[in-house]
Amino acid sequence: MENPMFCYQCEQTAGGKGCTKIGVCGKTPEVACLQDLIVYQLKGISIYAKTLIDKGEIIDKKIVEFVENCLFTTLTNVNFDAEVHVELLKESQQIKEGLRKKAKYSDNYPVQATYNLSNTKEEMLEDAKKAGIMYDQEVDADIRSLRQTIVYGLKGVSAYGHQARAIKYNSEQVDQFYFLGLEATTNDKLVLEDLIRMTMRTGEISVEVMRLLDEANTTIYENPTPHMVNVKVKKGPFIIVSGHDLNDLQMLLEQTKGKGINIYTHGEMIPAHGYPELKKHEHLVGNFGGAWQDQQKEFDNIPGCILMTTNCLMKPRPSYKDRIFTTSVVGWDAIKYVPKNKDGYKDFTEIINKALELGGFEKDEEKHEILVxxxxxxxxxxxxxxxxxxxxxxxxxxxxxxxxxxxxxxxxxxxxxxxxxxxxxxxxxxxxxxxxxxxxxxxxxxxxxxxxxxxxxxxxxxxxxxxxxxxxxxxxxxxxxxxxxxxxxxxxxxxxxxxxxxxxxxxxxxxxxxxxxxxxxxxxxxxxxxxxxxxxxxxxxxxxxxxxxxxx
Structure with a gap:
């Protein structure tokens, strides 16, 4: 079966209109459709959750975390593994059924709530057509535009919320709004003015989640102070850490202490060098490369390892597919994944051993420092x-x-x-x-x-x-x-x-x-x-x- 695809959530979308054959990011039509169905399921979950919130109930934090992680999984350049999406869909149905019992089922709920997930991936892909952005041609274009803006704003919020939650910080206001915002995108009673208000409310929640993450990072790693960062390489084995998650970087720094491995930041991880609790590690030696979109060229045949902690992951080339690792919600099929245990701890032994085996750079480059x-x-x-x-x-x-x-x-x-x-x-x-x-x-x-x-x-x-x-x-x-x-x-x-x-x-x-x-x-x-x-x-x-x- 050919999977129909339409995605226009990022700036690089094909022709400035939408990706319909394959994502410019590398996302397949199969994954795109499964992501549409995940968001559809999250909306169904949110309809029931809002009913319960309106009655004064607090939604279980495990459900909040699941919704947050799913939203983050569907953000651009995060996860490209179809089987991960299928597992998330199965879990979403269990959560939906649990909330449905509490909220009491009714035919009056929107279709996202009454829909029940099919059993096989093939059937899920067929069902995903109705979850497509453009499926309902009767929806006013401006209404659709605002609904999608809210969804994409929530995806951004989820990325920050996920990072804060990993270090045990969360906001009740943010947690509740995932459900309120998603439910609003299914509610046909809301007119343009209502959706504009909800879009601005999404902005307010974005301020709150960034405030929360700032509090978490500056409490745990202390306030950043000016620091000179070397942007050239040093001799020896190394691991490059990309993404945004300071918690993952800290765990890796602690596990590589005294092992003769240099740690480099990459992409959006470069600000880590400003935090006192991170820069105190002497083997955090510098920053490698430039922005995310240069990674395929910069990682090509590299004599060390890469750890992707959040977006932005691009299709790994064969020359480094055996030495790139993902964690958290990041994934690509056949790429090694580092899970966490029930306490949030991650064992980086495999990536450490691989870095030592590869040997690293043969000599120091002349130092060039920039200020962060x-x-x-x-x-x-x-x-x-x-x-x-x-x-x-x-x-x-x-x-x-x-x-x-x-x-x-x-x-x-x-x-x-x-x-x-x-x-x-x-x-x-x-x-x-x-x-x-x-x-x-x-x-x-x-x-x-x-x-x-x-x-x-x-x-x-x-x-x-x-x-x-x-x-x-x-x-x-x-x-x-x-x-x-x-x-x-x-x-x-x-x-x-x-x-x-x-x-x-x-x-x-x-x-x-x-x-x-x-x-x-x-x-x-x-x-x-x-x-x-x-x-x-x-x-x-x-x-x-x-x-x-x-x-x-």
């Missing part, structure tokens, strides 16, 4: 100097240039923009979009580095804290600051970040390299009218617009 570690505490420790420099005219403007990187042409915009920023301005950056320019030398202004690396994508919360504190110091709001936000988006965490900023009332954001395919012209017009969202044009013109606003 400017979380909100580190940056705001210089608040008086920053405010004084602005008042004295030494610092004219702040540019937040960050977000996800990707392979699509046009992303050199962000490199060119950063290079054009005047010398009397500061650049704040976060997420993997910074790899477009973070190895360039921007020098200093008013005694401060001109490029301040705030951290991972979830550290959009740090950017908000910095901006809010500066706004208070100048007795204005964030929109009154000499601050421009230039965002690059790729996947659903960026959707959550954008909704977070909008929910805080932040206006005038430049968004690129293209606009989301799931945003209809009417929804885009609403965002333009309400939040002054601007598609990027050219670096020269957009920079002039930002600086013109400053003089006005």
């Amino acid at each position: 570690g400017f979380g909100h505490k580190a940056t705001l420790s210089h608040a008086n100097e920053i405010v004084g420099a602005v008042k004295d005219g030494k610092i004219k403007h702040f540019f937040l240039i960050g977000g996800c990187d990707g392979a699509r042409s046009g992303r050199n915009y962000y490199t060119d923009f950063a290079k054009m920023v005047p010398q009397d301005c500061i650049i704040l950056t976060l997420a993997c979009g910074k790899y477009r320019f973070n190895k360039l030398n921007f020098g200093e202004v008013a005694g401060l580095p001109r490029l301040l690396d705030i951290g991972q994508c979830n550290d959009a919360y740090s950017a908000v804290k910095i901006a809010t504190a500066l706004a208070d110091a100048f007795d204005t709001d964030v929109n009154g600051l000499p601050l421009s936000i230039i965002l690059s988006w790729y996947e659903q965490k960026a959707v959550a970040d954008l909704l977070a900023l909008l929910s805080l009332g932040i206006k005038g954001i430049f968004l690129g390299p293209t606009l989301p395919a799931f945003i209809t012209p009417n929804v885009l017009q609403y965002l333009v009218d309400t939040f002054d969202i601007r598609p990027i044009s050219t670096p020269e013109d957009d920079l002039k617009t930002c600086l013109r606003q400053l003089t006005n």
Whole structure:
């Protein structure tokens, strides 16, 4: 049976419209359909859960964790293993039936709730047609657009929620909203205005989950402090750790202590070097490579191992398929997976032994260091100097240039923009979009580095804290600051970040390299009218617009 596919959740979607034959990410139609059915099942679970929540009941945390992990599993570049999805579907049916008994079954519930999972994968794939985004042609395009925006925002929230939960932090507000948000996407009584409110509420929840994750990370690993990171390699066996999960990195660092193995961060893991409880390990020696989309070339025939802790995983080449390991919700069929035990502990013995066997790099490269570690505490420790420099005219403007990187042409915009920023301005950056320019030398202004690396994508919360504190110091709001936000988006965490900023009332954001395919012209017009969202044009013109606003 041919599996019909339609996916437009990420920025690289085919033709800017949707992937219909195979995902540009490498996702097969089979996996795409199973992911549609998982989301369909999660909506059914949420319908029953909301009924119980409305009666004042608290949903079991194991069910919350399951929904969170499923949402994360279906995020772009996370899991490509069809059998994992089948097992999740089977578990989803058990959970649904348990909630159905409590909520009391009724034919009045939407179809996502009344549907019962079929027994075989072939039957599931046939059923998945009705779970497809475009299956119901009667749905108004703007309603569908907002429903999908909520779902994708929740996928982003789930990634952050998952990381926090792994280190025993969770928020009742976030946990409950997974069900409320998903149920809203099935409720035909909700009109456009209702869904706009729910979309903004998704943004508020994104702020809350990022606040939670920031609290978790800074409590357990302490607040980041500025740190020079070597971006060249050292002689000896090594393991590259990619993704975002600091807990996985810490466990690996502890298990490799004294074994003669160098640990490198990769991609969005580079901010780990700023955390005192992580950088105290001497064998955390540096960062390897660039952003996620270069991994196939950079990992090709590498004499060491790679551990993928979260997204972004690309199809492993045969030259390193035997030395890449996944953990958490990440997966690719026939790739070795590191599970956790009931206490959350992971045994990395196999990857450690493989790294020692491979032998590693034969010699040191000449060192090249870049500066990381400017979380909100580190940056705001210089608040008086920053405010004084602005008042004295030494610092004219702040540019937040960050977000996800990707392979699509046009992303050199962000490199060119950063290079054009005047010398009397500061650049704040976060997420993997910074790899477009973070190895360039921007020098200093008013005694401060001109490029301040705030951290991972979830550290959009740090950017908000910095901006809010500066706004208070100048007795204005964030929109009154000499601050421009230039965002690059790729996947659903960026959707959550954008909704977070909008929910805080932040206006005038430049968004690129293209606009989301799931945003209809009417929804885009609403965002333009309400939040002054601007598609990027050219670096020269957009920079002039930002600086013109400053003089006005």
